[in-house]
Amino acid sequence: MATDVSNKFDVIVVGAGLAGLAAAHTCAQAGLETIVIERGTKPGTKNVMGGVLYTRPTAKVFPEFWKDAPVERPVIEQGAWLLTSDSAIKLAYRSQRFADDPPNAFTVLRVKLDKYFADQAEKSGALVICETLVEEVLTDGDNVIGVRCGRAEGDLYAPVVIIAEGVNSELTRQLGMQTDLKLDDTASVVKELIRLDPKVIEDRFNLSGEHEGTTIEMYGDATLGMLGTAFVYTNKDSISLGVGFLLSQAVEAAQTPYDMLQRLKQHSMVAPLIEGGETGEYMTHMIPEGGYNRMPQLFGHGVMVVGDAAMLVNGIHREGSNYALLSGQLAAETAIEAHENGDFSGKTLSHYRARLLDETPILRDLRKYRNAAHYVESHPALLSTYPDLVSDAMYEMLNVDDVPKRQKQWEIVRMVLRARSLVGMAWDGIDGARSML
Numbered sequence: 001m002a003t004d005v006s007n008k009f010d011v012i013v014v015g016a017g018l019a020g021l022a023a024a025h026t027c028a029q030a031g032l033e034t035i036v037i038e039r040g041t042k043p044g045t046k047n048v049m050g051g052v053l054y055t056r057p058t059a060k061v062f063p064e065f066w067k068d069a070p071v072e073r074p075v076i077e078q079g080a081w082l083l084t085s086d087s088a089i090k091l092a093y094r095s096q097r098f099a100d101d102p103p104n105a106f107t108v109l110r111v112k113l114d115k116y117f118a119d120q121a122e123k124s125g126a127l128v129i130c131e132t133l134v135e136e137v138l139t140d141g142d143n144v145i146g147v148r149c150g151r152a153e154g155d156l157y158a159p160v161v162i163i164a165e166g167v168n169s170e171l172t173r174q175l176g177m178q179t180d181l182k183l184d185d186t187a188s189v190v191k192e193l194i195r196l197d198p199k200v201i202e203d204r205f206n207l208s209g210e211h212e213g214t215t216i217e218m219y220g221d222a223t224l225g226m227l228g229t230a231f232v233y234t235n236k237d238s239i240s241l242g243v244g245f246l247l248s249q250a251v252e253a254a255q256t257p258y259d260m261l262q263r264l265k266q267h268s269m270v271a272p273l274i275e276g277g278e279t280g281e282y283m284t285h286m287i288p289e290g291g292y293n294r295m296p297q298l299f300g301h302g303v304m305v306v307g308d309a310a311m312l313v314n315g316i317h318r319e320g321s322n323y324a325l326l327s328g329q330l331a332a333e334t335a336i337e338a339h340e341n342g343d344f345s346g347k348t349l350s351h352y353r354a355r356l357l358d359e360t361p362i363l364r365d366l367r368k369y370r371n372a373a374h375y376v377e378s379h380p381a382l383l384s385t386y387p388d389l390v391s392d393a394m395y396e397m398l399n400v401d402d403v404p405k406r407q408k409q410w411e412i413v414r415m416v417l418r419a420r421s422l423v424g425m426a427w428d429g430i431d432g433a434r435s436m437l
């Protein structure tokens with residue numbers, strides 16, 4: 001570490017992503033000596049998000065951030081497309097209420113956003129140190145007492161360490177708080193930024209200016225029927241295009257992230273949206289998919305785990321950033337309480353988990369969807385057979401030819417029953433309801 005940095009702090013935060021910066025900002029605001037250690041050259045350089053940032057949870061940590069933060073467009077329309085190889089069944093919801101001040105959500109780019117949040121944390125008094133890898137957590141018996149960084153004289157000490165390392169957290173495994181991740185505990189995501197003139201974006205997506213933005217999530221053929229999603233989000237002068245899929249299924253299907261993205265870009269429903277665009281950055285990252293069933297232990301003596309490191313992601317509702325920010329803030333509030341009482345035991349730090357449960361819907365929502373990913377994975381017809389059936393049925397009914405409509409209807413019924421029995425469909429529905437209600 002730099003020699004002018006003391007090696008004793010009130011709180012050490014590992015990782016300057018959304019969770020870490022929220023934790024550091026909150027601790028520093030309360031007057032705690034706080035250091036954030038980030039391995040990237042700057043906050044945000046290692047981080048990837050689609051991304052949609054939800055205003056209200058974010059404002060709990062950074063009030064009125066939208067007034068000066070580098071957000072892209074307010075999201076006024078959200079679409080879901082079920083793709084087959086040559087068709088799309090589209091559902092969209094647009095509401096001017098989403099544009100009210102403040103809007104419900106913004107599209108964002110992490111490099112800019114994380115820098116803004118890091119600046120806020122620094123203004124509150126936190127020390128943000130980049131280009132430094134935390135290699136190890138230091139312990140004294142059962143107590144976490146600091147971290148070892150990959151630098152000379154790199155041992156730092158604090159009675160509370162907040163692990164905000166993001167997905168695939170090495171340190172939680174080192175502490176025995178999490179077991180090794182399996183392939184289906186994470187999804188692999190690849191994203192490309194495609195630069196386009198703002199006017200072109202607005203014409204293509206039916207937006208009346210840069211105060212309006214849209215998101216489209218795509219399923220089915222978009223991920224070759226694998227559990228996952230593809231997305232198109234509008235930024236001010238670019239489009240975020242990406243596709244994510246379960247790592248275990250991609251390995252089985254021998255698909256690389258790059259192949260999946262190229263395939264998506266060529267899809268007849270997607271190509272016109274990005275036509276003429278200039279390819280900017282290409283990024284790959286992982287998203288935690290294990291959910292409630294694979295959450296690590298969230299606290300121990302002198303330690304708490306937040307954000308993606310704690311598996312706090314709700315893939316179905318595309319919520320991860322808000323969970324990261326709120327969990328970081330609640331861990332910080334618990335660290336402040338621990339300092340007030342001079343007690344850093346697991347008993348006091350367990351209040352972090354209680355806060356997550358009582359003060360946010362995070363744990364309740366993750367619990368509700370704890371079997372959803374397994375349900376979709378174990379019912380492959382949902383993202384392959386069913387989209388094809390709906391598309392063929394729609395095509396048949398909307399295609400005007402010499403066949404009477406009643407005959408078309410019977411042909412559709414026969415086609416459906418050839419593909420899936422009534423009993424099979426009933427069980428798919430019952431299993432789905434069981435896994436999500």
Ligand SMILES: Cc1cc2nc3c(=O)[nH]c(=O)nc-3n(C[C@H](O)[C@H](O)[C@H](O)COP(=O)(O)OP(=O)(O)OC[C@H]3O[C@@H](n4cnc5c(N)ncnc54)[C@H](O)[C@@H]3O)c2cc1C
Pocket residue numbers: 014015016017018019020037038039040043044046047048049050051052053054132133134135164165166167189190191242285286287306307308309312313318319320321322324
């Ligand atoms: C492609 C993609 C699209 C997404 N889209 C959305 C979306 O639209 N909406 C949404 O809400 N969520 C979305 N998410 C999820 C969201 O991005 C994450 O849930 C959120 O970023 C988690 O924040 P975090 O701070 O926990 O982790 P991260 O943001 O990953 O930050 C972790 C930080 O820790 C650093 N680090 C790791 N290990 C160490 C170490 N040992 N020493 C020092 N530093 C370390 C990393 O460099 C990184 O900066 C998306 C995720 C991906 C990958």
